[in-house]
Amino acid sequence: MSIQPLAYINPAAKIASSVIIDPFAVIHGNVEIGAGTWIGSNVTIMDGARIGKNCRIFPGAVISAIPQDLKFEGEDTLAVIGDNTTIREFVTVNRGTKDRWKTVVGSDVLLMAYVHIAHDCIVGNSAILANGVTLGGHVIIGDYAILGGLTAIHQFCQGRCAYHYCRWLFNR
Numbered sequence: 327m328s329i330q331p332l333a334y335i336n337p338a339a340k341i342a343s344s345v346i347i348d349p350f351a352v353i354h355g356n357v358e359i360g361a362g363t364w365i366g367s368n369v370t371i372m373d374g375a376r377i378g379k380n381c382r383i384f385p386g387a388v389i390s391a392i393p394q395d396l397k398f399e400g401e402d403t404l405a406v407i408g409d410n411t412t413i414r415e416f417v418t419v420n421r422g423t424k425d426r427w428k429t430v431v432g433s434d435v436l437l438m439a440y441v442h443i444a445h446d447c448i449v450g451n452s453a454i455l456a457n458g459v460t461l462g463g464h465v466i467i468g469d470y471a472i473l474g475g476l477t478a479i480h481q482f483c484q485g486r487c488a489y490h491y492c493r494w495l496f497n498r
Contacts, residue, residue: 333365342379356402357390360409374402374421378409378433386416393420393445395463401427408433408451419443425464432469444481 327342329335330349338355341347345359348367353359357371360379365371367385375390383389390405392398403422407413410433417437422428423445431443432451442460443449449461450469459473462481467473 348385354390372421374404376404376406378407378411380410381407381413382411383413384415384417384439387413388418389413390421391418393423393463395423395445397425398423398445403445404428406430408435411435411437413437414441415439417441417443420445422446423463438475 327345329347332349333347333351335341335347335353336355339353339357341359342361344361345363345365347365350367351365351369353371354373356373357375359377362380363377364382366383369383369385370388372390377389389407401424404427405419405421406428408431411431414437416439419431420429420443426446429443429445429447431437431449432453434452435449436454438455438457440458441455444461444463446464447461449467450471452469453467453471455473456475458476460478462479464482465479466484
C-alpha cells in the first residue's frame with residue numbers, strides 16, 4: 327500500500343495492500359477498497375463506501391456522503407462501486423437510504439467530471455456518464471448506457487430493461 331503521509335486514513339478502513347492513496351485524501355472508517363485502486367488527492371471516501379478492484383478516483387470526488395433526502399434518518403447504508411471503474415474530478419456518489427439500502431455503480435463504468443449519483447441509484451456495468459450528468463434519487467441506468475453531458479434525470483425514472491436489471495442486482 328502506498329499512502330502519502332498527508333492523507334488521513336481511519337485505522338478501521340479495510341484497504342487492500344496494493345492501493346495507492348495520494349496526499350490530502352480522507353478515508354473514513356467503514357470503508358473497503360479493493361486491490362489496485364488509485365485514490366487521488368483531495369478525494370473524500372466516507373462511511374459505507376465499498377470500492378472494487380482497479381478503480382481510479384480523481385481529485386475532488388466525494389464517495390458515500392449521506393443522502394440529500396429528508397427521509398434519511400442516519401441508517402447504515404452503502405455506496406458500492408464495481409471493479410475497473412473510473413471516477414473523474416468532483417464526482418459525487420451518495421449512499422442509499424432505507425428504501426434500497428445502497429447506491430450501486432457497476433464495473434467498467436466511466437463517470438466523467440462533475441457527475442452526481444444520488445441516493446438509491448443503480449448504474450449498470452460499462453455505462454458512460456459524460457460531464458455534468460445528474461441522477462436524482464432512485465434512478466436506474468442499465469448496462470452499456472451512454473448519457474451525454476449535462477443530462478439530468480428526474481428521481482424514480484427507469485427503463486423497463488433497467489427494472490429487470492435492478493431486480494437481478496439486488497437478488498444476487
